[in-house]
Amino acid sequence: MSAARLALAGGAGVSLVAVLALAEPTIKKWEGYSNDPYRDITGLNTVCWGETAGVQARRYSDAECQAMFRQSAIRHGAPIVACLPAAAPASVQASFVSFGYNVGVSAACGSTAAQRARRGDYAGACEALTWWNKARNPITGKLEVSRGLANRRADERALCLKGLA
Secondary structure, eight states: OOHHHHHHHTOSSOOHHHHHHHHHHHHHHHHOOEEEEEEOTTSOEEEETTBOTTOOSSOOOHHHHHHHHHHHHHHHHHHHHHTSOTTSOHHHHHHHHHHHHHHOHHHHHHSHHHHHHHTTOHHHHHHHHTTOOEEEOTTTOOEEEOHHHHHHHHHHHHHHHHTOO
16 A cells, blocks of 8 residues: 555554554554464464464564564554544544554454444543454463553553543
């Protein structure tokens, strides 16, 4: 996607480039980083900053990881920004990009948090992000509260609320 298209993709007031720049530190903080593939808490093969698609059993270079991150951020960010109101503050959009990077575009855009944002209830949307604090235990198959996810959602909520007065 060209820089011009990225700038326009973020809606009337905020460019996707700006939203991704706000979301990047939160995503990278919580995804962690590894050049070597590993199994995440749900049992998925993961590499770099949370990449799970097509992970090969090999070491990835820093340049490969950065390129993968940029592509994933755009792939997740553009449709998430599109499912939110164009008038949503950049911090709200950025928090949803981080959220969607972790849970997927469909889950993020179909969530109660996104529904609240589409109604203009940004504070309620920020709060609803915190409800996504569970992961399926690969051994028991049950959803369990994850301290890491709870902490990530608290950071995303804080980012989300930054743009609200």
